[in-house]
Amino acid sequence: MARLRDCLLRLTVTIRSLLFWSLVYCYCGLCASIYLLKLLWSIGKGPAQTFRRVAREHPPACLNDPSLGTHCYVRIKDSGLRFHYVATGERGKPLMLLLHGFPEFWYSWRHQLREFKSEYRVVALDLRGYGETDAPIHRENYKLDCLITDVKDILDSLGYSKCVLIGHDWGGMIAWLIAICYPEMVMKLIVINFPHPNVFTEYILRHPAQLFKSSHYYFFQIPWFPEFMFSINDFKALKHLFTSHSTGIGRKGCRLTTEDLEAYIYVFSQPGALNGPINHYRNIFSCLPLKHHMVTTPTLLLWGEKDAFMEAEMAEVTKIYVKNYFRLTILSDVSHWLQQEQPDIVNKLIWTFLKEETRRKD
Numbered sequence: 001m002a003r004l005r006d007c008l009l010r011l012t013v014t015i016r017s018l019l020f021w022s023l024v025y026c027y028c029g030l031c032a033s034i035y036l037l038k039l040l041w042s043i044g045k046g047p048a049q050t051f052r053r054v055a056r057e058h059p060p061a062c063l064n065d066p067s068l069g070t071h072c073y074v075r076i077k078d079s080g081l082r083f084h085y086v087a088t089g090e091r092g093k094p095l096m097l098l099l100h101g102f103p104e105f106w107y108s109w110r111h112q113l114r115e116f117k118s119e120y121r122v123v124a125l126d127l128r129g130y131g132e133t134d135a136p137i138h139r140e141n142y143k144l145d146c147l148i149t150d151v152k153d154i155l156d157s158l159g160y161s162k163c164v165l166i167g168h169d170w171g172g173m174i175a176w177l178i179a180i181c182y183p184e185m186v187m188k189l190i191v192i193n194f195p196h197p198n199v200f201t202e203y204i205l206r207h208p209a210q211l212f213k214s215s216h217y218y219f220f221q222i223p224w225f226p227e228f229m230f231s232i233n234d235f236k237a238l239k240h241l242f243t244s245h246s247t248g249i250g251r252k253g254c255r256l257t258t259e260d261l262e263a264y265i266y267v268f269s270q271p272g273a274l275n276g277p278i279n280h281y282r283n284i285f286s287c288l289p290l291k292h293h294m295v296t297t298p299t300l301l302l303w304g305e306k307d308a309f310m311e312a313e314m315a316e317v318t319k320i321y322v323k324n325y326f327r328l329t330i331l332s333d334v335s336h337w338l339q340q341e342q343p344d345i346v347n348k349l350i351w352t353f354l355k356e357e358t359r360r361k362d
Contacts, residue, residue, distance in 0.1 A: 027211070031219035035229050042232065050232050056266045062259045063266075068113050069122070073132075076153045079146075083154060084132035085125045089117035094187070095160045096120040097151070101169020101194075102277055103238055105131040105267050108168065111343030116350075120164065125154060127171065129276020131267050142279040144287040148177050155185060164354065168192040168339055170280060179297045189299045190350060192338050193307055195314035196321040198293045203314050210311050220281040227274040235265050242337065247308040250333055253341030298325040300353040302346060304334035327353060
């Protein structure tokens with residue numbers, strides 16, 4: 001009888017795995033077909049415009065603004081990769097480490113670099129494969145284990161054993177994982193617009209609306225085609241993410257200036273600059289859900305109610321995975337790009353959380 005139960009359990013796990021991967025690959029095919037139709041439509045309307053790209057050899061002045069901090073580089077001994085980051089605030093002050101999302105880079109934290117340097121050594125990192133950080137070629141180099149180790153190694157290289165860790169979007173995913181795997185490294189955890197990783201994987205399978213909103217996760221599983229689609233029409237898709245009515249910063253928000261937008265296009269228009277960022281997504285389905293998933297660090301989760309990519313219900317469910325002080329703040333009429341759209345409100349909420357005495361939940 002015990003052997004039969006064991007066989008049935010293994011069969012159930014196998015069937016669930018097959019159904020899961022069938023869903024992944026079928027949705028990949030569907031997304032690829034939709035984007036192929038978009039490409040053909042664009043070519044039909046104007047082939048010259050579709051394949052037009054403006055050469056950008058020099059970075060916009062805002063990327064070298066001294067008020068944002070100093071550009072620094074560190075080479076990690078074990079991986080051999082060179083990481084780029086922008087740092088401000090006095091050395092020796094507590095470390096605040098900022099992890100950006102997609103398609104972003106260190107510059108998405110410009111408002112926070114200026115704000116928190118009075119009391120923290122603030123470091124905005126270019127993640128592996130992004131911006132001026134080295135970008136390994138193979139997708140296997142972007143597994144979640146590698147990304148977690150990167151952050152640990154960066155802390156060691158900076159001479160710190162712990163930090164205030166803040167992550168947005170994909171950087172939020174990494175921040176959750178760091179807090180789970182290395183809780184001793186995180187004094188306080190702040191995540192912007194990304195739920196606990198297990199909430200994300202469970203919710204997406206049960207809610208078709210979220211499956212649709214996360215279609216880029218599936219589209220990015222396809223080799224080279226996503227990078228190509230991002231680059232056509234002189235990176236129109238990238239501009240659309242930040243400026244369109246459906247996905248961009250809201251009308252009441254702090255909109256990107258022309259120079260801000262050009263900074264993003266400059267970074268991602270460099271040769272091979274999209275490969276690394278999209279490779280981050282190409283390992284996600286083999287790494288989730290997590291075996292160990294509880295967070296024991298005081299946590300603040302900030303959420304934009306108008307996020308076009310994440311449903312707010314996931315934020316509410318996240319609290320069951322935090323066995324410590326947990327605060328959730330959902331901002332109405334705010335998009336996915338929370339720390340850029342409403343920097344004053346976000347900064348105030350972060351200050352309040354940092355100055356609070358938090359207690360572990362029983």
